[in-house]
Amino acid sequence: MKYFSLSSSFARIIIVLYSISLANSARTHEDFLQCLTTRISENSTNTSKTFPYITPNNPSYSTTLNSSIQNKRFSSPSTPKPFAIITPFHFSHVQATVFCSKKHSIQIRTRSGGHDYEGLSYVSSVSFVLIDLRNLSSISVDVESKSAWVQAGATLGELYYKIGEKSENLAFPAGDCHSVGVGGHISGGGYGYLTRKYGLSADNVLDAKLIDAKGRILDRKSMGEDLFWALRGGGAASFGIVLAWKLRLVPVPSTVTVFDIKRNMSDAATKKFVHQWQRRADKVDEDLSIYITFRTASSIDKEGNKKIILEALPRGTFHGSVDRLLQLMQKEFPELGLLRQECTEMKWVESFLYFNFFRNGESLDVLLNRKSSYNVAYFKAKSDHVKEPIPDDVFEGMLEKLYEEEVGSTSIDVFPYGGKMNEISESVIPFPHRVGNLYYIHYFVQWQEEEVDITSPNKHITWLKRLYDYMTPYVSKNPRTAFFNFRDLDLGMDNNKDGNTYNNISHASIWGTKYFKSNFNRLVRVKTIVDPTNFFTNEQSIPSLLV
Known part of the structure; x- marks a missing residue:
C-alpha cells in the first residue's frame, strides 16, 4: 500500500512537471510571436497589417509546410514541425525573426526549395521556427x-x-x-x-x-x-x-545539343561503353558532360515473355552543334552508337525543359513552377567519390544489386569531374573534391508506402547501406568523402536536444571531413569567430570551439 502511494505521488509529480513544461513552452512561443509582431511593426515602411507568419491553427499552415517538402520521410504526422512558419517579404522580416529567436532561445531552420535530402532545412528535434524564403525570390x-x-x-x-x-x-x-x-x-x-x-x-x-x-x-x-x-x-x-x-x-553558344537515351546492359557494346566512360568521361572535351543513370525496368522479350532488365540511361549536354557532338562521340565513345535522331539542338535555357521532361512544346514559363517534375516519395540517398576506375566486374556487381529492390525503385547515377574542376585548388572554397576525382556516385532508393513496423529498420534503407558497404574498397578513402548537396545523416549527427550542441569537435569532424576534408578545420575557425555561441545550428552543422 505504501509502494502504491509513493508511485501515485511520483506519477502526479511527473504530470505536474510535464504540464508546467508545456505551459512554459507555449508561453515562450507566444512571447516570440508577440516580439516578432512588435519588431516588424516598428520597422515597417508600409501600412500593411499582414504579418509574415503562419501558426498551426491557420488553415494555410499545412499547405505551406508541405508545399516544398520533397521527401515523404519528413512529412508524416510524427515528424517534428515548426511552431510557426515565417514567410518574409522583406529582409527586415528575417532580421526581426533572428532578433526574436535569439531573445527567446528559439532555433531557426531556413528553407529555400526544400530539397535537403535529410529535411534539415525544415525539421528539427527541438522547438523551432521555419523561415520559408519563397517570397524572397527576385x-x-x-x-x-x-x-x-x-x-x-x-x-x-x-x-x-x-x-x-x-x-x-x-x-x-x-x-x-x-x-x-x-x-x-x-x-x-x-x-x-x-x-x-x-x-x-x-x-x-x-x-x-x-x-x-x-x-x-x-x-x-x-x-x-x-x-x-x-x-x-x-x-x-x-x-x-x-x-x-x-x-x-x-x-554559352547559341546552340547546345542534348540527348537522353536508353541502352540495355545485357548488350556487350553498352557494357564496353560504361567501362570506357569510367576511364574517359573526366578527360573528354570540357564542352561535353555525360551522366549515366542505371536502374531496373520491366520489359517483354521477342517471345512475349515478361522480364526484368538492367538499363543504362546516358544523358548529356554538348555546348555545340550535333555534327560536332557526333564526331566527338565517335572518337571517344563509339560503343554507345549515338545516333543523330537521338540528339536535339536547342538553346541552353531550353535544355532545362528537356531534362525536366517538358518535351511537348511547353513554353519556358513552366520553369517558373516551383513544383518538382518528379513524384514525391519516401527516399534515401548516399554518395561517393571515385579516384580510380572501379574494376569492371565490381562495377557490374554493384549494378546487379539493383535487382534486389522493386523494379525501378532504385538507381545509381554517375557524374563526371575533370576539366575546370581539375584546375581549381581544393581549398579555394570549402568544396574540396577536385583534381584526382574521376566522378562521383549517387545511390538512391525510393518507396511509396510508409513502413508498417516503424520499430524495425527500414528494409529499403538497409538495402542501401549494404550497397554502400559493398563499395567501400573501391571508392575514396581516408576519408571516404561525400557530396554535401546530398546530405547524409548516416555519416554522423550531433545531439540537438539540450540546446548545447556541437561542442564535440572531434565527433563533428567525423562527418565534417567527409564533406570538406581539411577545409573542415577552417570552417570551424570561421564559425567560432562569426557565431561563437552556435546560434545557427542544426543536426549536422559546423560547430563552434567556444560552446
Missing part, C-alpha cells in the same frame, strides 16, 4: 556585366528563365532540377552540366548578402573574405541566413 540580370543578383528563395528554374529572357548566350553553372532552391544549392556547392567547363555554382559567386547572428545584413566587403569563403560550399546555414547571391554568368 532576380536581376545584368547582361553588360555578365552577372546577376538572385535572392535565396528563388529556384534554379526561375534563375534560368530570367537569364534566358535577357540573353541566349549567357548561363549559370548549376543543377538541372528546376525546382531546387538557389539558396541551398549554391551553399552546398552546386553541380551541373556546365561544371566541367566553368566549375561549381559556388565557384561562380561574386558577392552575397547575409544576416548574421547579430542581425546585421552583411555583404562580401563587410563580412570579410573568411566568412565569404565559408558560405560558398560550406553550408551557409551554419553561419547565418543568406538572403541573396551575386553570380558570375558564363558564355
Whole structure:
C-alpha cells in the first residue's frame, strides 16, 4: 500500500512537471510571436497589417509546410514541425525573426526549395521556427556585366528563365532540377552540366548578402573574405541566413545539343561503353558532360515473355552543334552508337525543359513552377567519390544489386569531374573534391508506402547501406568523402536536444571531413569567430570551439 502511494505521488509529480513544461513552452512561443509582431511593426515602411507568419491553427499552415517538402520521410504526422512558419517579404522580416529567436532561445531552420535530402532545412528535434524564403525570390540580370543578383528563395528554374529572357548566350553553372532552391544549392556547392567547363555554382559567386547572428545584413566587403569563403560550399546555414547571391554568368553558344537515351546492359557494346566512360568521361572535351543513370525496368522479350532488365540511361549536354557532338562521340565513345535522331539542338535555357521532361512544346514559363517534375516519395540517398576506375566486374556487381529492390525503385547515377574542376585548388572554397576525382556516385532508393513496423529498420534503407558497404574498397578513402548537396545523416549527427550542441569537435569532424576534408578545420575557425555561441545550428552543422 505504501509502494502504491509513493508511485501515485511520483506519477502526479511527473504530470505536474510535464504540464508546467508545456505551459512554459507555449508561453515562450507566444512571447516570440508577440516580439516578432512588435519588431516588424516598428520597422515597417508600409501600412500593411499582414504579418509574415503562419501558426498551426491557420488553415494555410499545412499547405505551406508541405508545399516544398520533397521527401515523404519528413512529412508524416510524427515528424517534428515548426511552431510557426515565417514567410518574409522583406529582409527586415528575417532580421526581426533572428532578433526574436535569439531573445527567446528559439532555433531557426531556413528553407529555400526544400530539397535537403535529410529535411534539415525544415525539421528539427527541438522547438523551432521555419523561415520559408519563397517570397524572397527576385532576380536581376545584368547582361553588360555578365552577372546577376538572385535572392535565396528563388529556384534554379526561375534563375534560368530570367537569364534566358535577357540573353541566349549567357548561363549559370548549376543543377538541372528546376525546382531546387538557389539558396541551398549554391551553399552546398552546386553541380551541373556546365561544371566541367566553368566549375561549381559556388565557384561562380561574386558577392552575397547575409544576416548574421547579430542581425546585421552583411555583404562580401563587410563580412570579410573568411566568412565569404565559408558560405560558398560550406553550408551557409551554419553561419547565418543568406538572403541573396551575386553570380558570375558564363558564355554559352547559341546552340547546345542534348540527348537522353536508353541502352540495355545485357548488350556487350553498352557494357564496353560504361567501362570506357569510367576511364574517359573526366578527360573528354570540357564542352561535353555525360551522366549515366542505371536502374531496373520491366520489359517483354521477342517471345512475349515478361522480364526484368538492367538499363543504362546516358544523358548529356554538348555546348555545340550535333555534327560536332557526333564526331566527338565517335572518337571517344563509339560503343554507345549515338545516333543523330537521338540528339536535339536547342538553346541552353531550353535544355532545362528537356531534362525536366517538358518535351511537348511547353513554353519556358513552366520553369517558373516551383513544383518538382518528379513524384514525391519516401527516399534515401548516399554518395561517393571515385579516384580510380572501379574494376569492371565490381562495377557490374554493384549494378546487379539493383535487382534486389522493386523494379525501378532504385538507381545509381554517375557524374563526371575533370576539366575546370581539375584546375581549381581544393581549398579555394570549402568544396574540396577536385583534381584526382574521376566522378562521383549517387545511390538512391525510393518507396511509396510508409513502413508498417516503424520499430524495425527500414528494409529499403538497409538495402542501401549494404550497397554502400559493398563499395567501400573501391571508392575514396581516408576519408571516404561525400557530396554535401546530398546530405547524409548516416555519416554522423550531433545531439540537438539540450540546446548545447556541437561542442564535440572531434565527433563533428567525423562527418565534417567527409564533406570538406581539411577545409573542415577552417570552417570551424570561421564559425567560432562569426557565431561563437552556435546560434545557427542544426543536426549536422559546423560547430563552434567556444560552446
